[in-house]
Amino acid sequence: MRTHWRSQAPVTAVVLTFLALGLSGAPASAQTQAQAAQAAQATVRINEVESNNGSPGDWVEIVNTGSAAVDVSGWLVKDNDDDHSYKIAKKTTLAAGAFLALDVDPSFGLGSEDSARLYNGSTLVDSYSWDDHADTTYGRCPDGTGAFTTTTTPTKGKANACGTTGGGGGQPVHGAWPGGSAVTNADGSNVFGENLSGLSFESSGVLWAVNNGPSKLYRLVPNGSTWRPDTTGGWSKGKALHYPGGSGDPDAEAVVSTPEGLFVATERDNDKDSTSKPEILRFDGSATSSSLNATAEWNLTSDLPSLPENGGFEGISWIPDSFLTAHDFRDEHTGAAYDPASYPGHGSGLFFGGVEDNSTIYAYALNQSGGGFTRIATVASGLSAVMELEFEPATGHLWAVCDDSCQGQSAVLDINAQGQFAATAVYDRPSGMSNYNNEGFAIAPQSACVSGHKPVVWSDDANDGGHALRAGTLNCTA
Template identity: 65%
Template sequence: MVPTGLVGAADESVAGTADGAWPGDSSVTVADGSGVFGKNLSGLAFESPDVLWAVKNGPGTLYRLQQDGGTWAPDGEGHALHYSDGEGDPDAEGVVATADGLFAATERDNGNEDASSQKILRFDPTSSSDSLNATGEWDLTSDLPESDPNTGIEGITWVPDSYLVSHGFRDEHSGAAYDPSAYPNHGSGLYLVGLESNGGVYAYALDLAGSGYTRVATVDTGLPAVMELEFEPETGHLWSVCDDTCEGQSKVLDVNDQGAFAVTATYDRPGEMSNYNNEGFAIGPQSMCANGHKPVVWADDDNDDDHALRSGTLPCAAE
């Protein structure tokens, strides 16, 4: 059954009935040093082949990671995150790097764990400060389905307008083909967030000059919970990733003939990877391809065996 208010993959398999094995290597390797992050590492995003961003949900922390001898290591102690007023401890669950800045998705303020606070926050990634105040803040709480404070937004990604327009993406707000010019100051793409509470994905045009937003689309992933989202520009795939709740299953969505994101493939986790509490997932850019494969990285919120990062592969997109 499709959760109330969700559209898309009504006939796709549900968690536990995968269509196929992981398309990359079945093996994974540890990708961080022992005891570097501890628990709560929750979101990942590549900025470039040399830079991988990570966020911790408690305390809210942003890390800039670089490769160090085959593993990823922070280039400092990390940045403590705060809301735009300089207060609070955002429960940062997801992160994405775009041309408009670095954006984090949060589901609550750790200082008030009994209240849902589902927000997108923008931060200045060039700052050298140990503590970062959000330079932009969009409160989606009233627009999203009501969720327990700890089962709200878990993942965020960004999809460029160029892809959406070329694939005939439909704007559910206007009821017509998506027209970027209808949303002044939104930048050059839409921000998609995924919810743990119902497995839904919600696409927004953000007013980057203020705090306004418009929901453009609502998508069902076929998963009971979404822990991470990742748009793969080389293929146009939208990856929706679940954690140990769904045995580490992932679903791939593409824009269909009706202009909506719909599930086109379902994959198990890599065969040799344990059922970790993976809440973060990032796909390396095409420039990282070697021998037909490119790297992917998972973040384990539980820091099993004293490691939070593990790496694997996916096939490179055709040139």
């Protein structure tokens, strides 16, 4: 994102709702009304599910996480069978922060291996799947935004009973940074300036970085205890990025190095910076040209909620199929265990994109010929915003990182018994680091461990104090 301002989902919903009324009291256009509906829809979430011995039967609770009421009249709740449907009554409005328990019995019953899916017309708003009945209920912790876990007791129509500890029935553990407290500058003075965003280590030890405006890709190499742009191959000042064919200035917010190449996540085209355009682009990092045109493009606008132009993709990570299948990752598209063979041409792993505006992570199988994609999972990050994602192969953690808007906290997500990524811990930033506008985070390979610690690097979009890169350490837990 551009430095010093950002949009929040509740504000967006309020603004769009105001516009839908018309500035002069006149009816708004159908397009504006649709945008308002989409923005409001994004604040309603499934919050708690009772699938066994409920009162009077099975029920699904929804919550409005926004700051404005949402009309949910006619919305549908389904289980994993499209023929099983419960329709919310007419004139049903869900106030801001309110809970609504829907008694889906006798329309249908929820099974021990089932799903709860919430629809607004034909649009899937939210879903949750499980493999066995909960001892109590399954609920989000914290309400509306956190990952689903087993609650300590059913709380129909009320805030969830989450307990106080992580690891089986409560909120994620909150603790100090699991590494060294010291943080040092990791670049020369004003080498990058503002807008340095995502980071990603290559297995060779090269550190890739992107600048979001104007869009650039940097190949960074060690320079003693710091990092500098590679002086070979035309990389000394970074390389400008463009869409396929050479057009535009993609707002590059995140980068990840994979066996299929370098992939960059964007919020918009800076040449048309008032319009949201959440995309993933692939680039050839071995190209010798002075600027780089994307070799493939995936426009995910149609699959995501309506987003402000400055609230789209901020983080991207890649997780190999071998890890996901070994840990029984659940494919929400099929409702079964993830099977890579179901997505021919997608490569050897899935891409996880973090959206700033709704603090949600979306997993995709991308057809490597470009364009085609399938959403595999939707994951609550456990944070109020996502500015970076980083997969740590040694531990199986998916790290979600926030900026100064949430005091530089990081959440660790792991695959749970239901086959879903869920937050298991939230860590404070290292005590030796100020509350910088960090939008990038990269963990060095496990082979870089020395005396039980491995390097990590943050990128500061604001270039505070003339430095955009800072280095610290993380415990080498396996």
